[in-house]
Amino acid sequence: MKFTDIKNIEGLWQFMTTPSEGLVQSLSKLGSGDMMILGGSGKMGKELVGLLQNSDSKNGVARKIMVASTFSNTQDKKDLEDLNVSCFKGDLSDEHFLNSLPDAPFVVYMMGFKFGSSGDWRRSFQMNSVVPYLVGQKYQNSSIVVFSSGNPYPHTSRHGSGAKEKDDLSPVGIYGWSIVARESSFKTTALQNDNQKISIYRLMYAQHLQYGVLVDLARMIINNEQISLGMPAVNLISQRDANEVAIKSFEKCNKEGWVVNAAGPVWPLRTIAELLGEYLEKEVRFDGNDIEEALLADDSLAVDTFGAYQDSGQQMIEAAAVWVQNGGDYWNKPTHFGRVKHDY
Numbered sequence: 208m209k210f211t212d213i214k215n216i217e218g219l220w221q222f223m224t225t226p227s228e229g230l231v232q233s234l235s236k237l238g239s240g241d242m243m244i245l246g247g248s249g250k251m252g253k254e255l256v257g258l259l260q261n262s263d264s265k266n267g268v269a270r271k272i273m274v275a276s277t278f279s280n281t282q283d284k285k286d287l288e289d290l291n292v293s294c295f296k297g298d299l300s301d302e303h304f305l306n307s308l309p310d311a312p313f314v315v316y317m318m319g320f321k322f323g324s325s326g327d328w329r330r331s332f333q334m335n336s337v338v339p340y341l342v343g344q345k346y347q348n349s350s351i352v353v354f355s356s357g358n359p360y361p362h363t364s365r366h367g368s369g370a371k372e373k374d375d376l377s378p379v380g381i382y383g384w385s386i387v388a389r390e391s392s393f394k395t396t397a398l399q400n401d402n403q404k405i406s407i408y409r410l411m412y413a414q415h416l417q418y419g420v421l422v423d424l425a426r427m428i429i430n431n432e433q434i435s436l437g438m439p440a441v442n443l444i445s446q447r448d449a450n451e452v453a454i455k456s457f458e459k460c461n462k463e464g465w466v467v468n469a470a471g472p473v474w475p476l477r478t479i480a481e482l483l484g485e486y487l488e489k490e491v492r493f494d495g496n497d498i499e500e501a502l503l504a505d506d507s508l509a510v511d512t513f514g515a516y517q518d519s520g521q522q523m524i525e526a527a528a529v530w531v532q533n534g535g536d537y538w539n540k541p542t543h544f545g546r547v548k549h550d551y
Contacts, residue, residue: 210445210518210526216536219416223447224257226265229514233455234262241271243311243349245299245342246318248276248283250418250540255315255450256292262454275299275308276318300338305345313457314351316342319389328381336388343396343403350404350460352453353393357409357468359383362500365440369473369503372409372466394464404460411442411470411504412544413449414523417536420544421527425483429531433494434480438544440501441479444471445518455513467512470504474520482521486528 213219242259244252256272263270275295278284284294297304299318319335343351359378360370378384390407397405412420420441427434452469459465477497484491510516531537 240312335385
């Protein structure tokens with residue numbers, strides 16, 4: 208099944224939760240240990256659960272999957288419980304709640320505080336630095352995949368492949384620095400606890416059809432809004448490929464913290480917008496000129512380690528245009544892509 212074959216919500220779920228053979232093989236190496244997903248009720252969590260369950264089914268593994276979250280949307284909790292996931296409702300910054308959670312050999316840390324960070328620096332560092340340290344101390348004997356971000360990377364040439372994992376970080380603003388603090392907290396607990404291993408998973412923008420850069424751009428074009436060229440290029444990776452890299456990263460967890468970019472190939476924004484305009488049969492209006500640098504990540508390490516992605520940028524662009532043109536469901540969680548200063 209291809210991105211362009213998706214016709215409705217049911218097809219989207221099936222697409223996003225169908226594992227590759229590589230993922231099935233990767234999970235077979237982990238055995239049947241329980242998995243705790245912290246903050247797993249958000250944009251990627253439910254489909255990550257679906258990928259895990261479908262992979263385990265192919266392997267004949269009965270793994271217990273648990274999700275701990277505030278579950279501010281009660282439907283998210285119901286959806287996960289319908290998948291036979293054990294749900295724990297609470298605030299991970301509450302140490303009593305955190306320490307009441309079951310132990311698990313495998314942990315996915317998906318929680319974070321992003322938009323609005325610059326307006327509430329105290330909460331930003333509490334959620335992105337203090338809580339990760341507490342989680343690391345709670346799960347002293349676990350392998351932990353830590354969802355992070357490429358946001359603190361320096362901007363690089365829009366014509367290049369982007370920043371690599373070993374490049375020096377150059378965080379800007381409260382959010383960027385709090386991302387560095389989150390990674391540092393987990394690296395600290397891994398060094399303090401003999402049986403803890405971690406992987407730092409730096410995700411750029413994952414593409415879906417209910418949210419994402421491509422859907423946002425398509426909606427802007429439909430509404431005759433100008434497309435800013437202030438961020439002239441972007442990496443394109445599908446959400447299912449992004450989730451697969453996250454899960455496969457358990458293979459590489461170590462004491463020092465194995466760092467990997469999940470990003471996808473670099474695409475010029477102008478090219479993306481013009482393709483969307485062709486599919487939508489709408490004129491594209493640009494604001495400003497292409498600048499020379501963009502926030503991009505080189506993910507050759509992920510591809511070399513785990514193999515090529517399933518979904519191409521061309522397929523994602525076409526699918527986004529068709530979805531928006533047909534009035535497909537939209538989560539109203541804008542990416543704010545195109546903003547030059549990453550200090551929110």
